[in-house]
Amino acid sequence: AQTVTQSQPEMSVQEAETVTLSCTYDTSESDYYLFWYKQPPSRQMILVIRQEAYKQQNATENRFSVNFQKAAKSFSLKISDSQLGDAAMYFCAYRSALYSGGGADGLTFGKGTHLIIQP
């Protein structure tokens, strides 16, 4: 079974600064997807960014980018120019790839990192 570990229960950053959230995972599979979800106080789970394991290029979405190190099984999220609206719980998640026979079952989540933005 896959496991996802987020070693930082809480992180704090000044507004407009850059912060990096860590995530490591354990798997024996070669094809999979990795995700970062944001959960604000409203509890809605919002997809921030996704990465396909077969792609070497790191995914980016505006101020959000990842550092995907497949050999090290590491998947960190970098938030640039932090804004007050970025304050939330951030969850790293893993999913097997559908086309390799897996993926029908759900996401495996880490325990989350609480991100605080200091004005």
Place this chain on the structure above:
Amino acid sequence: NAGVTQTPKFRVLKTGQSMTLLCAQDMNHEYMYWYRQDPGMGLRLIHYSVGEGTTAKGEVPDGYNVSRLKKQNFLLGLESAAPSQTSVYFCASSYSIKTTEETQYFGPGTRLLVL
């Protein structure tokens, strides 16, 4: 296009009572999921479905049953609620055959309190 919706938003039950949580999606997704989220934890998979009429167990299935009679709906049932089932429940859906989209889209959650 409402995405994924959940009914009800909040519910209080007494131990031993039963209830059904409803999840609906209008994205023509094949796969649907029920997760629970407890304090200090990430989401954990309860049950899932890969298509109409199919269901399967996830990581924490005990005490729950599910049904997927229609493609757009996925029901989660608690036959005899226990305080340990106090949690926030999330439904999600994914995988459109047309796009092979892998991303799961989540509903807003249902907060359940069992006394």
